[in-house]
Amino acid sequence: MSDIILDSKADQLADVRAQRFSTGRATVEALEEILYEPIKVLDHGFVRIVDYMGDDGAVVQAARVSYGKGTKKVNQDQGLINYLMRHRHTTPFEMCDIKLHIKLPIFVARQWIRHRTASVNEYSARYSILDKEFYIPEPQHLAAQSEVNNQGRGNVLVGAEAEHVLTLLKQDSVQAYSHYQDMLNLDENGQILDENRSGLARELARMELPVNYYTQWYWKINLHNLMHFLSLRADSHAQYEIRVYAEAMLDIMRRWVPLTYHAFTEYRQQGAHLSKTGLQAVRRMIKGEIVTQENSGLTSREWGELIKILETE
Amino acid sequence: MSDIILDSKADQLADVRAQRFSTGRATVEALEEILYEPIKVLDHGFVRIVDYMGDDGAVVQAARVSYGKGTKKVNQDQGLINYLMRHRHTTPFEMCDIKLHIKLPIFVARQWIRHRTASVNEYSARYSILDKEFYIPEPQHLAAQSEVNNQGRGNVLVGAEAEHVLTLLKQDSVQAYSHYQDMLNLDENGQILDENRSGLARELARMELPVNYYTQWYWKINLHNLMHFLSLRADSHAQYEIRVYAEAMLDIMRRWVPLTYHAFTEYRQQGAHLSKTGLQAVRRMIKGEIVTQENSGLTSREWGELIKILETE
Amino acid sequence: MSDIILDSKADQLADVRAQRFSTGRATVEALEEILYEPIKVLDHGFVRIVDYMGDDGAVVQAARVSYGKGTKKVNQDQGLINYLMRHRHTTPFEMCDIKLHIKLPIFVARQWIRHRTASVNEYSARYSILDKEFYIPEPQHLAAQSEVNNQGRGNVLVGAEAEHVLTLLKQDSVQAYSHYQDMLNLDENGQILDENRSGLARELARMELPVNYYTQWYWKINLHNLMHFLSLRADSHAQYEIRVYAEAMLDIMRRWVPLTYHAFTEYRQQGAHLSKTGLQAVRRMIKGEIVTQENSGLTSREWGELIKILETE
Amino acid sequence: MSDIILDSKADQLADVRAQRFSTGRATVEALEEILYEPIKVLDHGFVRIVDYMGDDGAVVQAARVSYGKGTKKVNQDQGLINYLMRHRHTTPFEMCDIKLHIKLPIFVARQWIRHRTASVNEYSARYSILDKEFYIPEPQHLAAQSEVNNQGRGNVLVGAEAEHVLTLLKQDSVQAYSHYQDMLNLDENGQILDENRSGLARELARMELPVNYYTQWYWKINLHNLMHFLSLRADSHAQYEIRVYAEAMLDIMRRWVPLTYHAFTEYRQQGAHLSKTGLQAVRRMIKGEIVTQENSGLTSREWGELIKILETE
Incomplete structure (x- = not known):
């Protein structure tokens, strides 16, 4: 539309x-x-x-x-x-x-x-x-599942796998629309396909379409x-x-x-929120103390997040 | 302000x-x-x-x-x-x-x-x-408590009672502001009243003012x-x-x-919402039946509300 | 799940x-x-x-x-x-x-x-x-598009058309899941399909699935x-x-x-809301007047809605 | 109540x-x-x-x-x-x-x-x-207006000023309620005061009461x-x-x-949010640089806020 x-x-x-x-x-x-x-x-x-x-x-x-x-x-x-x-x-x-x-x-x-x-x-x-x-994603956005983050992307898929995935996505998207029209009793130009059919209600036919529409x-x-x-x-x-x-x-x-x-x-x-324990670590760092994850009181994941904040330029 | x-x-x-x-x-x-x-x-x-x-x-x-x-x-x-x-x-x-x-x-x-x-x-x-x-309400809006509605107004107050109430409202409002300024250590022109006083915090002094401000x-x-x-x-x-x-x-x-x-x-x-039972009464009225509160299934209060809707021009 | x-x-x-x-x-x-x-x-x-x-x-x-x-x-x-x-x-x-x-x-x-x-x-x-x-809808819920209401259902589809539509819905739903698993590099038992593939990120693979999932x-x-x-x-x-x-x-x-x-x-x-003009028509009906759509001031659609309200038992 | x-x-x-x-x-x-x-x-x-x-x-x-x-x-x-x-x-x-x-x-x-x-x-x-x-505030909470913060409290009021303020607050609160009852045509026991008066509507009489009620x-x-x-x-x-x-x-x-x-x-x-520029200052402090308000890029107020965060134990 x-x-x-x-x-x-x-x-x-x-x-x-x-x-x-x-x-x-x-x-x-x-x-x-x-x-x-x-x-x-x-x-x-x-x-x-x-x-x-x-x-x-x-x-x-x-x-x-x-x-x-x-x-x-x-x-x-x-x-x-x-x-x-x-x-x-x-x-x-x-x-x-x-x-x-x-x-x-x-x-x-x-x-x-x-x-x-x-x-x-x-x-x-x-x-x-x-x-x-x-x-359909651009090839450079066709990413593999991240291995470290359940909710993220890893490397870009390449070669045969990338081609395979893109082919499936495209073919199925095209096929779904063709079947959607068929259910609605429409031809590919949106004209009535068969005078003897009623056509499925639009509110039902839409079920056929995938969420990349x-x-x-x-x-x-x-x-x-x-x-x-x-x-x-x-x-x-x-x-x-x-x-x-x-x-x-x-x-x-x-x-x-x-x-x-x-x-x-x-x-x-571009700011950052520090936790109570993260702040304590920062205060010690400023005083020149050697702070490590072990003596910081932070979990290793929190420590990683803090270091990332402090190292970003 | x-x-x-x-x-x-x-x-x-x-x-x-x-x-x-x-x-x-x-x-x-x-x-x-x-x-x-x-x-x-x-x-x-x-x-x-x-x-x-x-x-x-x-x-x-x-x-x-x-x-x-x-x-x-x-x-x-x-x-x-x-x-x-x-x-x-x-x-x-x-x-x-x-x-x-x-x-x-x-x-x-x-x-x-x-x-x-x-x-x-x-x-x-x-x-x-x-x-x-x-x-301060206009005299015609200075109403007595309704005797039929806990949440409403009745007749307009008149004579000595009206005057008495208005006098109280006005005097107390004026006095409250005067004391508000005093607490803030301000004179009536908003200038400092007494160099030896600090003045109460504004967030506290406001407590003095009534809700007609x-x-x-x-x-x-x-x-x-x-x-x-x-x-x-x-x-x-x-x-x-x-x-x-x-x-x-x-x-x-x-x-x-x-x-x-x-x-x-x-x-x-200017429309109205009728209840299920109210609608039933209306359907019977249209058919020419004699509908009374007693045979309507409505409470007397609901019946009163329905009659009011049906009689309004 | x-x-x-x-x-x-x-x-x-x-x-x-x-x-x-x-x-x-x-x-x-x-x-x-x-x-x-x-x-x-x-x-x-x-x-x-x-x-x-x-x-x-x-x-x-x-x-x-x-x-x-x-x-x-x-x-x-x-x-x-x-x-x-x-x-x-x-x-x-x-x-x-x-x-x-x-x-x-x-x-x-x-x-x-x-x-x-x-x-x-x-x-x-x-x-x-x-x-x-x-x-997948039950056969009795597989309705045609309503011809009077753009947003509703008409008669139930029957015979060959019904079968055709159900077949398309089922086949495509099954195929979509099969391809979804394939993209994720999973076999039908949810095991890794091919050690040499990475598998598409879940947040992308989900695009393949239709909205009846x-x-x-x-x-x-x-x-x-x-x-x-x-x-x-x-x-x-x-x-x-x-x-x-x-x-x-x-x-x-x-x-x-x-x-x-x-x-x-x-x-x-089970109540109903009447418009200002609808209420006026009801008041006249109760007085015994002959009210028609033409003399009611209502559009024909509104008149139809009013009659439906007044006729429902 | x-x-x-x-x-x-x-x-x-x-x-x-x-x-x-x-x-x-x-x-x-x-x-x-x-x-x-x-x-x-x-x-x-x-x-x-x-x-x-x-x-x-x-x-x-x-x-x-x-x-x-x-x-x-x-x-x-x-x-x-x-x-x-x-x-x-x-x-x-x-x-x-x-x-x-x-x-x-x-x-x-x-x-x-x-x-x-x-x-x-x-x-x-x-x-x-x-x-x-x-x-009525406790004496220790009867604070003067802050001189540095438009929206805050300064020192506690003492001596004659404190007494004066408390007296005003109490007297006016008591008087307001007495007049509130009077307007409602009630005596101090909540009984009708004068059979010949109507009493002001409650929704109006409440105007008399200050916001410390x-x-x-x-x-x-x-x-x-x-x-x-x-x-x-x-x-x-x-x-x-x-x-x-x-x-x-x-x-x-x-x-x-x-x-x-x-x-x-x-x-x-007990955590704190640092701005982009605040974070940059912290990174430099950790490296051992001498950071001052002047070379931090922060306003003096922001600098003060940052120092407070970093010094709190």
């Missing part, structure tokens, strides 16, 4: 983009520039800004429960936003919202939806017929909850296929609220 | 109002006209639109998970919105948001905040000194949750002092999303 | 069930009787009560902000609960919680999760290998939100495959909170 | 406590011991456990989406809970709930209610008459959200009058879920 939307309705889309209105609301020029533009993610997915409310000034304004545009001097606004971020005063960040149109594989949608603090309207496969669009939704979230989403999903532990969406949204956030983005990067994304 | 905001910063407010931006976002002219304008409520309160996102078209658009402006014909949009409202398809209404600046008595704020589905930034009496502004906050809510709030608080059972705020917001809603407002009025506010 | 849980660990399950503790908390005997017992739904699914908090008395108690067990007389408790339900005083119903272990097809899980007011822990296909269990989760929800879920999903417009879960949970609710169940049935499930 | 509840209904309370039921649910003996017992906080407040669901085992169980009691070995459960806490896998902690009856001053309730992720039933001053109970509510929250509440409100930056409630709840949590309590203490409460 999305290609139908973005191709056959291209004229209408152009119309929408061309329309400009006059508003007294907080407006972000850098976001207006990419409003309605699909930003490509994975092979057939995208993220597209549909609407937004507020800017960095709205965060400052809410923090001051004042009506103006905050202080005029940017460094004061940055200082206040840094303070809010550092001290977990999160409510002012709830005062900004963004609404995105997203196209994504079903298995990504299933992870995504676990974040319950957003509003969602998803394309309904009870009501409409899904498009023939499915996700694409769905799409409108997704609206406030800035506070967006940062929570991004801190988990733009993280290196997140599955690649959702991380690329998070990264696209990080770029959007940087355009939208640059001061908040800076504070988010400085105080959350 | 609010008067300080709205008076001494009047120039800055005028500046804000005068600024216009160009946007590609959904824009509602009727709302732009009253953006930032305080709408007076009670003796010192107000509701003021700070920002908004979306319009009726955004509801339609989300329902269609499409990108455009919905169908061009208004009657089709109205029909779809009516359908959504009637069948409780509530998620498309979550796609619109409004942010209001509200000044209200503390006891109203305490009822209000029980709606947990909004974002709030309240003026902090730990951080700042409250203004000398308190709510005004507070203020930024409050952001989506259209779905706003309608839930309004269906409870613009209702005749709601306390007068919160109902007037709800009524001001109903007016705002009518300007903002006229099609949704129409559907809300038709299908929720 | 669930069958593994419920079969191979049967002894442990028996152990759990046999253990009894002494508690001072509100306890519901009728629920204790079926605690931990899987209630079968669809071909491989189930609903199983893992824990619960509160009972009808807890609703009454919260409504009274009192500490006792509410009034001793059941009819007073029923009256209060009816009142709360009728007047949408919903917060006391939030004071009871239930935690369920549910096994359900992925496409059902995708509808279900749109209710955001519950806590969920789902079986992770990043971490673990899914079982070979998929949903079963997943499972722990799902915790309060009584208020449960009723909201049930009012939508035990409704005749809900898809059959989720409705059967809702019906199983209605039975659980009836055991758990019989007074609340009664009020829910009387005031919500 | 609460004293009425806890005194005049003492027999009934004893009854409730004496009743024991047999359950198959997870049960925590250390919590059963204090079930229904009011734990005194401030001069007239309390926290009282009304019900709970789940234990440490329920967290483990949800994390494993398994049905049993988790592993038998406590150290494995502690290890898993530590892992969940460290890596912000928060959903398993949502699977436990606690319901508390709390009596607290209105100004504390106003801070408290800003946490929107709990269920609340509050004593209604529209419906009932408030008790004559108000909070006590209210009470039932408050139900899951373990995840409780920890969020405690991390903010048991913190040294929280106002003393809410912190003492948080501390009472920390004790309750320690009894309820000792493994989770340990992880919470180790990984959150």
Whole structure:
């Protein structure tokens, strides 16, 4: 459907983009520039800004429960936003919202939806017929199971195994869609196949399709909850296929609220949380003591995590 | 503080109002006209639109998970919105948001905040000194306790009793503020009273003030949750002092999303829910049977509620 | 996996069930009787009560902000609960919680999760290998697309078409699992297939499986939100495959909170909401006027809905 | 009212406590011991456990989406809970709930209610008459405004100023209640004062009372959200009058879920979050470099916060 939307309705889309209105609301020029533009993610997915409310000034304004545009001097606004971020005063960040149109594989949608603090309207496969669009990983993302992490990826598959896996994925995806259409009593052009058949209900036929098929939704979230989403999903532990969406949204956030983005990067994304025992180890290290896992009180896994934090440049 | 905001910063407010931006976002002219304008409520309160996102078209658009402006014909949009409202398809209404600046008595704020589905930034009496502004009811709203409803108002107080009550309220409110300032070691002009005293912490001194004192906050809510709030608080059972705020917001809603407002009025506010037994009684009435409370299966209270629904014009 | 849980660990399950503790908390005997017992739904699914908090008395108690067990007389408790339900005083119903272990097809899980007011822990296909269990409709549930309702089912498919559809569903489900195992480098017994292959990461291999495969989760929800879920999903417009879960949970609710169940049935499930214009038509009917769609002010669809409400026995 | 509840209904309370039921649910003996017992906080407040669901085992169980009691070995459960806490896998902690009856001053309730992720039933001053109970700080908590922190306390007030402030608070509290009763047309024994007066509606008369008056509510929250509440409100930056409630709840949590309590203490409460620039400074310190505020890239306030973290024992 999305290609139908973005191709056959291209004229209408152009119309929408061309329309400009006059508003007294907080407006972000850098976001207006990419409003309605699909930003490509994975092979057939995208993220597209549909609407937004507020800017960095709205965060400052809410923090001051004042009506103006905050202080005029940017460094004061940055200082206040840094303070809010550092001290977990999160409510002012709830005062900004963004609404995105997203196209994504079903298995990504299933992870995504676990974040319950957003509003969602998803394309309904009870009501409409899904498009023939499915996700096939690029060869460099076709990873083996990690041997050290139950929930992660290891080396990239190569050679015959890679080819074998890709062939299975593609063939089965194509076959599933062909059978999906058959169940619906449709030919490959979407025309009725056999006048004597009824066609299975769409809400049942969809059962045939695997979770690499694409769905799409409108997704609206406030800035506070967006940062929570991004801190988990733009993280290196997140599955690649959702991380690329998070990264696209990080770029959007940087355009939208640059001061908040800076504070988010400085105080959350690139900072680190140390445990009570981890802190004690750090204090001893600073005093020049030789601290080892054995005398640190940390488990070997925790010790590994601490060392990684302390060694990263 | 609010008067300080709205008076001494009047120039800055005028500046804000005068600024216009160009946007590609959904824009509602009727709302732009009253953006930032305080709408007076009670003796010192107000509701003021700070920002908004979306319009009726955004509801339609989300329902269609499409990108455009919905169908061009208004009657089709109205029909779809009516359908959504009637069948409780509530998620498309979550796609619109409004942010209001509200000044209200503390006891109203305490009822209000029980709606947990909004974002709030309240003026902090730990951080700042409250203004000398308190709510005193108009004589026509000075009601006696209802004798039939534990939670409601009866006749208006008159004569000596009314005067007595108003005098107590006013005197005590004035006295409380005077003592509040005294505890803070401030004179009535807000200047330090006595160099040899420290002044009580603001977070403690505020304990002195009664709940008819005004507070203020930024409050952001989506259209779905706003309608839930309004269906409870613009209702005749709601306390007068919160109902007037709800009524001001109903007016705002009518300007903002006229099609949704129409559907809300038709299908929720002015409709009624009948119980299983109430419905059975109605079916018998339509058949021409004589239905009484006794043979209806309803309690006398339920019977009274049903008759009231059926008799209202 | 669930069958593994419920079969191979049967002894442990028996152990759990046999253990009894002494508690001072509100306890519901009728629920204790079926605690931990899987209630079968669809071909491989189930609903199983893992824990619960509160009972009808807890609703009454919260409504009274009192500490006792509410009034001793059941009819007073029923009256209060009816009142709360009728007047949408919903917060006391939030004071009871239930935690369920549910096994359900992925496409059902995708509808279900749109209710955001519950806590969920789902079986992770990043971490673990899914079982070979998929949903195949019973012949009597293999329905054609409705011709009048875009979102519903029509007649049951019969004969060759039914057989054809079932064959496709079964074959493709079996084949998908076989290829899933192949990608994971596992044979059909779950043993390593080829020492020279790495096996695709589980988080990628799962993409191969269609949405009729079963997943499972722990799902915790309060009584208020449960009723909201049930009012939508035990409704005749809900898809059959989720409705059967809702019906199983209605039975659980009836055991758990019989007074609340009664009020829910009387005031919500079997009642009806009339619009402003619908009410006007009813008032005229009661007066003996001949009301038709044309003179009612209702659209033909609304008129049909009203007539259906008024004719149901 | 609460004293009425806890005194005049003492027999009934004893009854409730004496009743024991047999359950198959997870049960925590250390919590059963204090079930229904009011734990005194401030001069007239309390926290009282009304019900709970789940234990440490329920967290483990949800994390494993398994049905049993988790592993038998406590150290494995502690290890898993530590892992969940460290890596912000928060959903398993949502699977436990606690319901508390709390009596607290209105100004504390106003801070408290800003946490929107709990269920609340509050004593209604529209419906009932408030008790004559108000909070007066102990002399050692009668603090001056901090001169360095706009939102905090400085030295304790002493001598004449302390006496003056306490006298104002007490006199005004007593007077407010006397006038409250007068407005309600009640004498000090709660009897009708004057047959010829109507008495002001309770929903209006309550306006007279200051925010140091006590209210009470039932408050139900899951373990995840409780920890969020405690991390903010048991913190040294929280106002003393809410912190003492948080501390009472920390004790309750320690009894309820000792493994989770340990992880919470180790990984959150007594740990610390370092910013990107703060981490860089720490890395340089460990290498033996002389790091000063000037060459650290931190603001002086951030530097102060970092030094405090590194110096705490």
